[in-house]
Amino acid sequence: MPSAAPRKTVQDEGPKAAYPFTAPTEPAKVPAPSRPVDRPGPVNDSSEIISSELDDSSAYGTPDYYAVADYRSHPFSPVPRRVLDGSEDIGSTPAAVTSGAPTELQARTVRIYKPVKTATQSGDWHGHSWKMDWDILQKGHRWENPLMGWQSSSDFMQGTKLNFASKEDAIRFAEKQGYEYFVQEPNERKRIPKAYASQFLHTPGKLKTIRTKIEVSPAAKIATLPTLRLAALRRILSPSTTPHSARSTASMSSSTQHVARPKAPAPWKELFIAHTSKQHMESPEFVLSTVHTAPADSPVPYVPRARYCIYRGMWAELPPNEHNTAPTNARIFASDMPTFTTDVRMDKVPELFGSSGGHATDVAQAQGSGGGGPVEAVWWVKDAGTQWRVKGEAFVVAPDIEGDDAAESSGVRTVKSEIGKRMYFQQDAEGKEGDWSWNTELTGHFGSFKQPSPGKPVSEPYNEQEEKMGEKVTTLDDSVARRNFRVVIIRPREVEKTVLTDPDHSRRYRYTWNVDALQWDTVETWP
Ligand SMILES: Cc1cc2nc3c(=O)[nH]c(=O)nc-3n(C[C@H](O)[C@H](O)[C@H](O)COP(=O)(O)O)c2cc1C
Structure with missing residues (x-):
């Protein structure tokens, strides 16, 4: 019986000496199997294909390398010594042990990981499952195959990968088998959502530069x-x-650019103004619907919102108001755009910003002029049996609408351009546009907006000095009221007049704004 030799690692002896690899050019060297004298087990014979020597100081937790395994007859299951002699309380015997898996398999470490998507293909199917593979054995387990010069390997787990639906499944399997394992967490790809429209979002600071060429x-x-x-x-x-x-074009002021304006008042305007006057409506109330961003857990991105508002007149044509003595603009411009006033703290203002092309996500971004979100406004003129439905976009006019040109925000520029091009000159007023002021028009709409924050629970504290229900504003410069007050301009894209006076001759008239022809197209339809 050979005596126990000192432990040698595979690397010490090199590829040829390490069992069971032998260079094919040399006769196979199978080391004489050895078994410690104090170990039970079958007598070594040629059927024993593995033996290793370890001293008793082998680290806790490693398999019992003294165990002798005969893979062909399986008379012996390589149960680690610590399990055999009860020195370790392991609860249950690992499955790899009870199944009689080779000792060197039990000694290996497995990796649990999620493969990355291939860089050259867009499909990510292979990245869906978790995998387990085995550690790479050192070079002693490989040799160059003299037939083709390829690498041969005796690692029977090489290339073996197990698939699991989840990381937890893989861990459970490794623990059940008794494998040492480690989990390699995947590098999650960071997706930065990009939207074409965000180029038009206002961000304070210098103008954004979109580079289209590599800067050299x-x-x-x-x-x-x-x-x-x-x-x-x-x-x-x-x-x-x-x-x-070459430079002068870029700095050309937008005010000097030619604005193509509507050719004539809308064909529906005269009757609409008559219907919304005192003659037909005691108070020109209408329902305004907007688009509200849905809560995060909602299955849809937007939800509708509707509420009553009071129509104040067409933009640039504000009728005289006995409660507001502010100076008004001379009759220079006219428009087909209905207006109403509101409080910036109400939901409709951020809704008009959030559902616009700029996709503002923050209430802070809705404090100035801007918006442009989609709206529908509906008037029911009962005594005229007529419903007016105005579909379009609504823009918010805030105190920042006029001031230092250099500091003009993108929201102000949007309002001035989108509303400006739908304003047309009153008779003989062309050329007098320099006398017309956005700010004067805004102030002309001014009203009382000093109540505590709309929608806020009354149980919560509020600024009693500044905010009061029914508080009258006595000066046009009231800073609190000014801060909250906004004018909203509805820019119609389509107007529907449904006339239901005579059941036998009911009609619906659809007026559509023709952007190219700068006039309205009319279609008479069944109601
Ligand atoms: C007859 C009537 C007229 C109203 N007029 C307006 C108005 O002109 N502007 C306005 O912002 N809210 C007006 N309101 C209040 C709105 O209906 C709504 O309650 C409020 O604006 C808050 O809505 P929001 O949070 O969806 O913006 C009016 C309500 C009634 C009943």
């Missing part, structure tokens, strides 16, 4: 263009020498 430093340009003439070189090195004509 002047020095690099010179290096890549050695034959550049002197004049061209100067232009690159000092951009201020760029010809004036």
Whole structure:
């Protein structure tokens, strides 16, 4: 019986000596199996294909390398010594032990991981399941196959991968088997949602630059263009020498640009104004519907909102108001755009910003002028048997509408451009637009907006000095009322007049704004 030799690692002896790998050019060297004298087990014979030597100081938790396994007859299950002699309370015997799996398999560590998606394909099917694979054995388990020069391996677990539906399943399997394991968490891909419309979102600070070409430093340009003439070189090195004509277009003020305006008042306007006057409606109430961003746990992105509001008149044509003595604009402009007033603290204001092309997500972004979200406004003129339905977008006018041009926000620019191009001149007023003021028009709508925050529970504290129900505003400069007060302009895209006076001759008239022709197209339809 051979005596126990000192422990040797596979690396110590190199590939040829480590069992069971032998270079094919040499006769196979199967080391003489050895069994410690104090170990029970079958007598070694040629059927024993593995034996290793370990001293008794083998680390706690490692398999019993003294165990002798005969894979062919399976007379022996390599149960670790600590399990055999009861020195470890393991609860239940690992499945790998009871199944008689080879000792060297039990000794190995498995990796539990989630494969990454292939970089060259967009499909991510392979990244759906969790996998388990085995640690890579050292070079002693490989040799160069002399037939083709390929690598051969005796690692029977090489390339074996187990699939699991979840990480937990894989861990449960590893624990059941008694494998040492570690979990490699996947690197989650960070998705930055991008929307074309966000280019038009207002963010304070310098104008956004969308780079469409890779920026090359002047020095690099010179290096890549050695034959550049002197004049061209100067232009690159000092951009201020760029010809004036090339720059002047970019800085051209929008106020000098020609605005294409509607050719005539809308064909529905006269009757609409008559129907909403005192003659037909005691108070020109209408239902305004907006689009409200749904709560995070909602299955839909938006929900509708509707409420009554009071129609105040067409933008730029505000009728005289005995309660508001503010100076008004001269009759220079007219429009087909109904207005109402509101409080910036109400939901409809952020709704008009949030559902607009700019997709504002924050109430803070809805404090100035802007918006442009979709709305429908409906008037029922009972005594005229007529319903008016106005579909379009609504824009908010805030105190920032006029001021220092340089500080104009993108919201102000949007309102001025989108509303401005639907304003047309009153008779003989062309050329007098310089006398017309957005701010004067805003102040002309001014009313009392000093009540405590709308929608806030009355049980919560509020600023009693500044906010009171029914508080009258005595001055146009009232800072609290000014801060809360907004004018909303509905820019109609389609107007529907449903006439139900005579049941036999009911009709619906659809008026659609023709952007190219700058006029309204009319269609008579069944109601
Ligand atoms: C007859 C009537 C007229 C109203 N007029 C207006 C109005 O002109 N502007 C307004 O913001 N709210 C008006 N309200 C209040 C709104 O209906 C609504 O309650 C409030 O604006 C809050 O809505 P919101 O939080 O959805 O914006 C009126 C309510 C009634 C009953």
